[in-house]
Amino acid sequence: MAMTQRPVRDPVTAQRAQGSFGDSFRSALGPLLFMGPAGFLVVAFFFIPVVIIIAFSLTDMSSSTGFQNWAWVQLENYRKILVHPSSGPILWNTIKYVVLTLSLFNVGMGLVIALLSTHVPRRTGFLFRALWLLPRLTPSVVYVMVWKYIAADAPYGILNQHLLGPLGVKATNWLPAQPWAFVIASNGFIGASFGMIIFTSAIESIPRDYMIAALVDGCSLWQRIRYVILPMIRWPLLFVTTYQTLSLFTSFEQILLLTDGQFGTEVWSLWAYHRALNNYWGNFQWGFGSALAAVLVVIGILMAIVYMRYFRFNELVQEPRIEAL
Amino acid sequence: MKLKLENLTKRWGAVYGARDVNIEVKDGEFVALLGPSGCGKTTTLLMVAGIYKPTAGVIRFGERVMNRVPPKNRNVGMVFQSYALYPHMTVFENLVFPMKLKRVPAKERRERAQQVAEMMGIGHLMDRKPGQLSGGQQQRVALGRALTKQPELLLFDEPLSNLDARLRLSMRAEIKRLQVNLGITSIYVTHDQVEAMTMADRIAVMRDGLLEAYCPPDELYDRPATLFVAGFVGNPPMNFLDVEVTQANGELRARCLGLDVAVPAERGARAAGKPKVTLGIRPEDLSIVLGEPGGEADTVVAGEVYVVEPLGRDDLIDVQIGQSHVNVLVNPGLGLRLGDPVRLKFNMEKAQFFDPETEQSLLWR
C-alpha cells in the first residue's frame, strides 16, 4: 500500500514538465524538415502567382501596354466581366461541360469500369483497364486527332464510314453538328481512367471477409455494390469527385485542340487563355485574362470547400498516435 | 534502473488516458499494469517510452527527469501485442537494427544477435522475413529485438494476447525467467490477471485512467483496497452480497434476506452499525456442508442450486440465497443438480467488507 498515497507536487519538476523555448523550437524543426519542400513549392508556384494574378487583374496590362506603360484600373476588369455579353453563355457552357463530363465519365464511367473489371477474370479486367488508360497515355495532339477522324465527313470519318453510313444516315462532319458530344466524350475518355484506377484499387482492397459475408447473406450484385462497396469507398469517391471537378474547371487542352472554342464550346478557362495568351487579334489582355482566371480560382476554392463539408473532410483525417519527434 | 512516475497524467481534450498515476519501480523489479480494456495501460506505457508526451506529471529514470527526452535516448526496449516487426527486414536484420542505431560495432552486433537468437530459440530462422513466421516465432523475434540493445528498462504491451493458450503459458514462464536472469527493470501490461499474478513482483491495477492499487500479488488478492480490485482479481471472481452488519451483545452479524452469519470482530469492526455494506467472499472460501442440518456453527447458510458449470477439476455452482446468488467451487463427485437444497459454510475469516458508496475497503483503508 505504501505507494498509493500521492506525493505532494514538486514545483521544480512540475515546471520542468512544461515546454521551454528550446523545446518548441526543436518540435517545430521536425515538421519543417518534412513540409519544407512542399511548402516552398506551394508558396512559389501557387501563392505568389495567385497574388500576381490578382494584382494583374487590377490593371489594364496587355501586350499593347507592355510591362511598362500599364495603369491601375481597380475593379474595371471585373466590371467588364459582369457586363460582358459572353460571360453568361460561357459560364453556362462551363457548368454544362463540368457537370456532364464529371457525372457521365470521370466518376460515373470510372466507377462502372472499376466495378465491371473487378467482377470478371483478373486478366480480362486488366486488359480492359489498360485499354481505358490509353487515352491518358497518348499525347493529346494525337488523341484529339483521333476524335477528329472519328467525327470527320465522308470518306475519312470512322463514324460515317463504318457505323452511320451502313445505317443510311446522311454523312456529315459530326464535330460541328454535335460539338458538345465530342467535347464531353474526348475529355471523358481521358478522365474516366483516373477514377477507374483509384476505384479499382479501393474495391480490391476491401477486405475479402466483407464480400464473403455479403455473399453468404444472399446479396445480389446490385445490393453488394449499394451496401458494401459504395460505403467502403467513400474516401476515394470524395477524392475523385473533388479532384476531377477542379481538374475539369481549369483544363481546356482537349477543347483547345478539338474545337478551339468554336461551335459554342468556349469554356471559362479557355476564354482566359484566349484573352491572355492566344487570340486572333494578337492583343494579349493580361489584365482582363488575369481577372477571368481569378474568378475561376474563387469558384474552385468555393467548390472544394463545399465538397469537403459535404464529405466531412474533418472526420476523414485522423489524429497522429505518436507525439514524439 | 529505478523508475518513478509522479502524478502522471495524459489528457486528450476531455478524455483522460491516465490520471495522476503514481508508481515507483525498483531496480530489477517486474511490475504488471493490470486493468480492463481502455483503462489507460498502453497510454501509461507509451508515456514511459516517450511516444506520448505527458499532459502533467513527471517521469524519472533513476533521478533524471525524462519528460522531454526523445524515445531514442531513453534506452528502453518494448514488445508490442502486434509484434511490430519490420516486414521488409529479415529476422537477423530486425535483431541488429536497434544496435546499428546505437552504433554497436558490426562484429559485436552479430555476436549479440546470435546470442539472443539462441536464447530465444530462433537461431534457425535468421534469414526469414517476419511474414514467414508463426505468431509465436514472431513474438520471440520481437522480444529478441527488444533485448539485443541491452535496454535498462523493458516494456511489454500485452505481448502474449495474440498467442494460443498453450504457447501463452510457456512464453509466460520464459519471459519471467529471462527477466529474472537479466535483471532488467520491466513493466508488463496485461488485462489477464493470471499473467499478472504469476509473473509480477508488484501489480498496479488501473481503472478509467486511475491507479486503483499498487502492491504485491498476494496482498492484492488477500487485501483488496477497493471493490473494483476485489472483483477484478481472482477467477472465478469474488462474490458480493449487500448486507447489514449489526452489533448485539458484543457479537457482529452480517444479515440480509436468507442470510445471517457471525463476523469475526477484527474483520467487521468498521462495518458495524452501517445499514448497508458490501460483503465480499471468494468462491473458495465457501464450502458445501454435508449431512443433516442442525447444531452447526452460525456461519452456515441454506440455499438452492441455481446453475451448475462443470470446469473439469471443479464444478462451479451458483447458489441462490434469498434474493442473492453466490458462486461456489465444489467437488464434481458431489453430483449436485439444479434445484438441490444445499448448505454453505462461509469462511468469515476471509470475508471482505466495502462501503458501497465510496467502493473503498472497510478493512484495509
Place this chain on the structure above:
Amino acid sequence: MDDRMGVGSRWRAVLPLLVMAVLTVPILMGYVWIIISTFSQRTYGLVPVDSAGRVGGLTLENWAFLWEDPNIWKVTLNSFTLAVGLTIGVVLVSALAGYALSRISFPGRKAFLGTTLILHAFPSVTLLISIYFVLRWITRVPILGRGIPVIGGFGYDTVGGVILVMLALQLPLGVWLMKGFFDNISWDMERAALIDGCTRLRVWWQIIMPQIKPGIAALAIFSFISGWNEFLIPYTYITDQEKSTIAAYLRSLMSDTAPVNYSQIAAVGLFQLIPVMIFFIFTQEYLLSIFAGGSKGGT
C-alpha cells in the same frame, strides 16, 4: 463467384464482359485507326487507301523520321530527363509532406491538407504568366538559378525550372495519394522504430517508405506520364531548341508551313506512347494498389 449453375449465372458472368466491350468500342476504334494510318498513305475510315482513293497504299514512309531525323532522339532524351527528374521530385516531396500530414501532429496540419486539395483549383495554365516572373526571380539565385549540370538549374529556360513548376502542379495528387498510404501503416511499427533509436526522418526513410512501395510506384507512373507528355509548360518556359521535348517536336509537325501530314503525326504519337506503355505493363500491379497500401492499419 456464384456456385449455382444455370442460365442465370452464366449470364451474370458474361454480362459484365459484354457491357465493358460495348463501352470500350470507341477506344478500340480509335487506336486501330492510329495503327492503320501510320502505315498508310491515307485512310477512309479504318480502310487504308492510296492517293487515288483505292484500297491499299500501305507504306513505311510515316515512320521515316526514326532514321531520317536525328532530332527525334535528342528530344526523346530530353523528355526522358524531364520525366525522370519530375518523377523523383514528385515522389520525394510528396512522400515527405504526406508523411508529416499523416503522422506528425503540428499546428496547421489539417489546414495544409485542405489547402493542398484546393490548390488544384488554381488554374495552372492561367498562372503561366505569373509563374514566369517567379522563374525569372529564381534565375537570379546564384548556382541554383542556372548552374547545375544535366537539368541546368531551377530558373527560367532550364529543365530544372520546368520540373519545379510541374512538380508543384502534381503536388495535390502526390500529397493526397501518399497520405492515404501512410495512414494505413501500423502505428506500433513506427513506435517500435522510434524506441529502437530512429529519428522521425530515419523512420520515414528506412521503415515506412519500404512499406508503401506500391504507392510510390503508382505515383511514379502518374508523374512519369505527365512529365513525358506535357507540352505547354516546357514549351512556355524553355526557349532553347536544344532542350525541346518530344511533345513540342510533335506540335512542331503541325505548325510547319508545309501541309500537315496526319499519318506522320500519328506515327510520332505512337512512338511517344511506346515507352509509357512498356512502363505501364511492368508496373500495373502497383498501379492498382493505390488504396491497398501498407500493412494492417489502426492502432
